[in-house]
Amino acid sequence: MEKNFFELVEKRRSCRKFSEQKPDRAVIEQIMEATLTAPSSKNTRTSRFLVIDDPKTIARMSEMRDYGSAFMVGAPVVVLVMGVKSATDLWEINCAISATYIQLAAEAVGLGSCWVHVGGRPRLKDEPQGEQAEEYLRTFLPIPEECGVVCAVALGYSGYDGERAKPILNNDGMVRYL
């Protein structure tokens, strides 16, 4: 089941459709243990996580934006990725690395995942100055005062039929070897 690094980056695709099978707590713990080893600016280790598996709470979370978050309702587990803002100005970058670790570790244990952005995003696409997704989440989740929220990562076994082919990527000019 476990894949080597190159296999897993080749296989990973954002997963927005999940089977009803709930991942064991031990599998989620393995992912989170790996995530805690992620590098961080000056080893500040500012990332914090809320692991949510209550379907009603996940359903409420899926309504945080009117674009790009509705699919979360079908996810058996969602990890909210937060960071302590006072410890470093790079807390959001630390969070992004943490979220990436979650996604790669998930792939390694056979789970699909998708990043759902929170930070700086309004609930309604057409009302950028209106209520923010993060403000909404704070009304029902125990998000520490000192933390900002970067994203949620939806996790679960894939609900797609069979393997999904990776799209052919045009990488022309993205890397120059000098």
Ligand SMILES: Cc1cc2nc3c(=O)[nH]c(=O)nc-3n(C[C@H](O)[C@H](O)[C@H](O)COP(=O)(O)O)c2cc1C
């Ligand atoms: C910073 C960031 C924000 C993203 N936000 C969302 C999101 O809000 N909703 C969503 O469905 N996917 C989101 N994604 C997933 C991307 O759409 C996806 O990674 C991209 O289309 C490439 O597809 P792949 O992950 O299958 O390679 C986000 C990914 C990143 C890295």
